[in-house]
Amino acid sequence: MEIWIAEGDGKRGPFETYLVRGRIEEGELSGDELAWHKDQDGWVKLREMDVFRSAFEISDADVSVALPPPLPVEPYPFLRFFARWFDISLYLLFFFSLLRLAGQGFVPMAPGLFLYLYFLPCVLLEAAMLHKLATSPGKYLLGxxxxxxxxxxxxxxxxxxxxxxxxxxxxxxxxxxxLTGICHVYCLWYLLRRKEAPWDTMTTTRVVAQNPQVSAVLRFSLLFLTVISLLFVVLRPAFDTRFEEIREDVRKRLGEVR
Incomplete structure (x- = not known):
């Protein structure tokens, strides 16, 4: 079978089938070139000709096998740890600041449904930010x-x-x-072993992080310390009150012993 191939500004040929197949195996022909032989009505792509279709299927399979797998994503567990605690601290700062502005005192956390009211808005806010921005304040600062x-x-x-x-x-x-510490240890082990957190495995999400520059780390550290300091200022009256209650309770117990 004699094959004509459109190359450059004109047509070349005729070529014997084995010569064309050899050029395909050498990678000289991509398969997108137009080709024709006397038994077909018009020009078609070389890869669409029955006589060469199998050659291109083998070639494509070889290329796909030869390609390396995607590089594994670095987990950066400590970046993610500090980013999450930055978000939690920032949320608590706003939460307790609003309580104080509303004239409400600090309510000690107690077991039960009320405990989760502290953090339910935090979960909802994080979900909204991940949906809209694909990040959160702490994650954004650390890239x-x-x-x-x-x-x-x-x-x-x-x-x-x-x-x-x-x-x-x-x-x-x-x-x-x-319990929080135990969960942290388990998640750290899981993250280092699987290169992803348990909740990312469950939801098939992908966390993209990169090693931050020194300036970004310093900026994050300064902001984190600022948030922690402000949170301490907001909660200090509650801490002082609680400390006095503990002291008074200790005095009563000592008085009963005497």
């Missing part, structure tokens, strides 16, 4: 973004599920410092 595996934004449902699971699995519902 962290949360997307779907296809790099598109999370839906509001996916963002809410992710935030809830991070709050439950990563923070242990914040019901106890000991």
């Amino acid at each position: 962290i973004r949360v997307n779907r595996t296809d790099d598109k934004r999370l839906s509001i449902q996916a963002a809410l599920v992710r935030s809830l699971r991070a709050f439950i699995v990563g923070l242990g519902l914040m019901v106890s410092p000991i």
